[in-house]
Amino acid sequence: MMAKETAYTQVELMATIAARMLDDGRSVFVGTGLPVIAAMLAQKSNAPNLLIIYEAGGIGPQSPVIPVSVGDSRTFYHGVAASSMHDVMAATQAGYVDYGFLGAAQIDMLGNINTTVIGDYENPKVRLPGSGGANDVGSLCHKTIIVMKQDEKRFVKKLDFMTTPGYLAGPGERERVGLPRDTGPYRVITQLGVYGFNSQTKRMMLISRHPGVNIEEIKKNCGFDLLVPPVVMDSEIPTGKELRILREIDPGSIVLGRS
Amino acid sequence: MNDTETIAEGHGQLVGFRDPDENRRWVLENKSRKLEDKRMSAKEAVSRLVQSGDFIASGGFGHVRVSMAIIYEIIRQRKQGLTMAGKTAVHDIDLLVASGCVDKVEAAYSFGYELRGLSHASRRAVEKGRCKVVSEISNAAYQWRFLAGMMGIPFIPSRTLLGTDTFKKSSAKAVTCPFTNKPLALIPSCNPDVGVVHVHRCDEYGNAQIDGALIEDFELSRASRKLIVTTEEVTPHKRIRVEPWQTAIPFYFVDAVVEIPYGAHPCQMPLKYFFDEEHISEWLNLSKDDDGVREYLDKYVHSVESFKEYLRLVGGQRKLRQLERIEKRGGLRPRGTK
Numbered sequence: 001m002m003a004k005e006t007a008y009t010q011v012e013l014m015a016t017i018a019a020r021m022l023d024d025g026r027s028v029f030v031g032t033g034l035p036v037i038a039a040m041l042a043q044k045s046n047a048p049n050l051l052i053i054y055e056a057g058g059i060g061p062q063s064p065v066i067p068v069s070v071g072d073s074r075t076f077y078h079g080v081a082a083s084s085m086h087d088v089m090a091a092t093q094a095g096y097v098d099y100g101f102l103g104a105a106q107i108d109m110l111g112n113i114n115t116t117v118i119g120d121y122e123n124p125k126v127r128l129p130g131s132g133g134a135n136d137v138g139s140l141c142h143k144t145i146i147v148m149k150q151d152e153k154r155f156v157k158k159l160d161f162m163t164t165p166g167y168l169a170g171p172g173e174r175e176r177v178g179l180p181r182d183t184g185p186y187r188v189i190t191q192l193g194v195y196g197f198n199s200q201t202k203r204m205m206l207i208s209r210h211p212g213v214n215i216e217e218i219k220k221n222c223g224f225d226l227l228v229p230p231v232v233m234d235s236e237i238p239t240g241k242e243l244r245i246l247r248e249i250d251p252g253s254i255v256l257g258r259s
Numbered sequence: 260m261n262d263t264e265t266i267a268e269g270h271g272q273l274v275g276f277r278d279p280d281e282n283r284r285w286v287l288e289n290k291s292r293k294l295e296d297k298r299m300s301a302k303e304a305v306s307r308l309v310q311s312g313d314f315i316a317s318g319g320f321g322h323v324r325v326s327m328a329i330i331y332e333i334i335r336q337r338k339q340g341l342t343m344a345g346k347t348a349v350h351d352i353d354l355l356v357a358s359g360c361v362d363k364v365e366a367a368y369s370f371g372y373e374l375r376g377l378s379h380a381s382r383r384a385v386e387k388g389r390c391k392v393v394s395e396i397s398n399a400a401y402q403w404r405f406l407a408g409m410m411g412i413p414f415i416p417s418r419t420l421l422g423t424d425t426f427k428k429s430s431a432k433a434v435t436c437p438f439t440n441k442p443l444a445l446i447p448s449c450n451p452d453v454g455v456v457h458v459h460r461c462d463e464y465g466n467a468q469i470d471g472a473l474i475e476d477f478e479l480s481r482a483s484r485k486l487i488v489t490t491e492e493v494t495p496h497k498r499i500r501v502e503p504w505q506t507a508i509p510f511y512f513v514d515a516v517v518e519i520p521y522g523a524h525p526c527q528m529p530l531k532y533f534f535d536e537e538h539i540s541e542w543l544n545l546s547k548d549d550d551g552v553r554e555y556l557d558k559y560v561h562s563v564e565s566f567k568e569y570l571r572l573v574g575g576q577r578k579l580r581q582l583e584r585i586e587k588r589g590g591l592r593p594r595g596t597k
Binding site: 032033036055056057058063064065067068069070071072073074075076077082083084085086089092093112116121123124125126127128129130131132133134135136139140159161162163164165168173174176177178179180254255 | 319320321322323345347366367368369370371373374375377382385386388392395396397398399400402403406417418419420421422423424425428433436441442443444471472473474475477478527529530534586589590
């Protein structure tokens with residue numbers, strides 16, 4: 001029987017899995033939404049020396065609660081610097097940032113992502129905000145982690161718009177167009193499972209499935225041909241301590257309350 | 260060394276670009292190097308410095324340190340046909356598009372409210388064709404447009420944007436780098452007609468100090484042809500001279516100094532006051548349809564004469580003190596409040 005305090009939501013599971021991916025002593029560039037809460041959870045649990053970087057210039061904050069905006073004063077609360085976008089983007093381009101942490105509206109099997117429009121560009125069904133810092137993070141960080149909701153409209157064969165580069169058209173393409181060497185998507189985390197990329201083909205492959213999720217369900221919610229290895233692990237569920245921290249850093253359920 | 264050749268080209272509209280020689284001449288003829296008292300009202304600053312059809316850029320980031328007093332004044336004066344830099348522009352661009360003042364946007368991040376969701380009004384305007392996105396760009400590339408603009412050079416090289424649709428819809432080009440022989444993006448410079456920046460304190464000449472992250476206002480204020488600085492307080496000139504290293508924007512870039520306490524409301528002013536979530540929600544609810552947009556603009560912009568009157572309407576001193584208390588607590592709300 002599951003104790004009440006260890007019951008968790010999909011968002012809490014995704015945030016916990018994302019947090020555990022961040023190694024201590026590394027740096028992470030954090031985009032808006034779920035990445036914020038995951039990076040802060042990591043800092044308060046498995047990675048106390050994680051260097052958190054926000055695009056408006058907040059560096060190394062130790063904030064008790066999550067910022068609502070990746071530019072608000074909590075992005076440098078008890079931090080090491082409150083500098084500028086040029087400063088953090090230049091450092092990212094120069095190789096100082098290990099992980100980039102993004103959300104997305106659509107992704108394809110090579111990890112390219114869309115946050116610009118749904119539908120035709122000239123007559124969009126939905127106009128989304130655009131790149132923001134996503135193109136920069138996806139271009140310039142050493143490893144990109146994407147946290148998003150999964151269904152067949154989001155995991156698509158063809159993006160409506162390629163806002164941010166994954167592996168572009170395939171192996172070697174990032175270097176060919178001039179992006180920094182040995183960069184690209186590293187993991188994708190959804191409410192169903194965790195995905196990586198095949199080292200040869202750069203195609204997305206399943207790594208682990210969340211509790212209660214079967215592989216058929218994962219395939220049904222994916223619009224492209226997903227690589228499924230013979231051995232698929234089970235995702236580890238959040239601990240009581242992790243859940244307590246998540247609820248402390250987001251007391252108003254700004255992120256945790258999102259479906 | 261190889262010849263530098265263009266290998267790819269974005270087809271977005273190139274907005275705010277000036278030939279550096281033309282801009283130098285404009286600076287020579289129009290920017291004063293004298294210490295002059297530049298204090299004026301928001302009304303005067305907007306009527307003197309913002310022309311219909313201008314390309315404008317607003318400082319801060321999202322809902323943070325934005326000169327909302329000038330945004331409301333632009334709407335009140337019904338400026339038309341403006342193009343705006345959508346450089347993580349949230350509440351400012353949403354209102355300016357909703358009111359019909361801005362009808363063209365170069366978008367890095369626009370039509371969204373970060374964690375608060377998507378905007379209703381400006382997104383509707385784009386989806387219905389009332390507002391056109393003339394080009395796409397990223398946040399880093401946008402502030403590098405301003406960096407090139409402030410440096411008086413036509414572009415800045417970068418390794419971002421490459422290989423994507425964002426590049427194809429941008430005004431950037433890609434060339435083979437003459438040093439590495441690898442492809443490289445060239446981000447064109449940008450010198451907006453008007454920049455608008457809100458600061459913590461500033462003297463009467465325009466020497467401005469900003470607490471907290473500068474975001475991209477260092478570059479934006481230096482790249483803008485005309486610059487309106489709104490300030491929480493006008494500080495004595497001698498205070499600037501005591502700590503000149505605190506000056507984020509020196510006076511010779513500044514054309515107007517407008518003293519407006521709480522001038523960023525309902526946005527956050529770092530270390531001074533918090534977001535007014537109640538007011539932001541009111542706008543997000545009303546802006547779900549065009550009637551609601553009109554209701555909001557009538558109530559908060561057109562039926563008041565000044566930002567001071569607007570502040571009384573949104574809750575006055577009691578509300579503002581509350582927002583100050585929340586900001587002082589690092590964003591932690593007093594128990595029992597939402």
